Amino acid sequence: xxxxxxxxxxxxxxxxxxxxxxxxxxxxxxxxxxxxxxxxxxxxxxxxxxxxxxxxxxxxxxxxxxxxxxxxxxxxxxxxxxxxxxxxxxxxxxxxxxxxxxxxxxxxxxxxxxxxxxxxxxxxxxxxxxxxxxxxxxxxxxxxxxxxxxxxxxxxxxxxxxxxxxxxxxxxxxxxxxxxxxxxxxxxxxxxxxxxxxxxxxx
Numbered sequence: 030x031x032x033x034x035x036x037x038x039x040x041x042x043x044x045x046x047x048x049x050x051x052x053x054x055x056x057x058x059x060x061x062x063x064x065x066x067x068x069x070x071x072x073x074x075x076x077x078x079x080x081x082x083x084x085x086x087x088x089x090x091x092x093x094x095x096x097x098x099x100x101x102x103x104x105x106x107x108x109x110x111x112x113x114x115x116x117x118x119x120x121x122x123x124x125x126x127x128x129x130x131x132x133x134x135x136x137x138x139x140x141x142x143x144x145x146x147x148x149x150x151x152x153x154x155x156x157x158x159x160x161x162x163x164x165x166x167x168x169x170x171x172x173x174x175x176x177x178x179x180x181x182x183x184x185x186x187x188x189x190x191x192x193x194x195x196x197x198x199x200x201x202x203x204x205x206x207x208x209x210x211x212x213x214x215x216x217x218x219x220x221x222x223x224x225x226x227x228x229x230x231x232x
Contacts, residue, residue, distance in 0.1 A: 140180065188202055
């Protein structure tokens with residue numbers, strides 16, 4: 030008499046084997062990172078950069094490398110002159126430094142004549158005439174005094190304008206003063222980055 034509590038092995042196999050359903054989308058392992066350029070649901074189009082062909086001739090390859098370096102240097106130079114933060118040094122980066130440059134470039138600075146005045150004074154001091162030499166020395170002292178007064182006025186303007194426009198900035202005011210004064214004593218055409226405003230413009 031067959032037992033009511035025992036089942037045949039074939040019945041157990043039929044219970045465990047079910048219909049296999051193929052997944053509609055590939056299953057990714059936990060923590061899976063798509064490869065570079067691989068298309069994903071959030072990135073449907075592969076964005077792998079196509080490598081440029083390298084000439085087999087060593088001479089042509091060197092020429093191509095020189096051309097690429099020249100283009101990159103020109104791009105960095107243009108970006109630096111135009112005030113692009115991607116190409117600026119740490120000293121020139123940031124909106125606060127840009128604003129300070131605009132303040133300096135929008136005014137006529139006495140310090141911009143410093144080098145011309147110094148050359149003129151040196152020329153007067155070599156003249157074999159005591160009165161001319163004394164006049165040259167007095168002219169130099171007057172020029173230095175004028176630059177100092179103008180620098181104090183520039184520092185006061187920077188403190189007022191920067192504090193009002195960037196009340197939560199983390200720049201040291203003394204560093205901003207020095208940065209502005211050094212820019213003010215240089216020729217306008219030699220300033221890097223180049224001026225983005227004209228003298229007299231409102232900033």
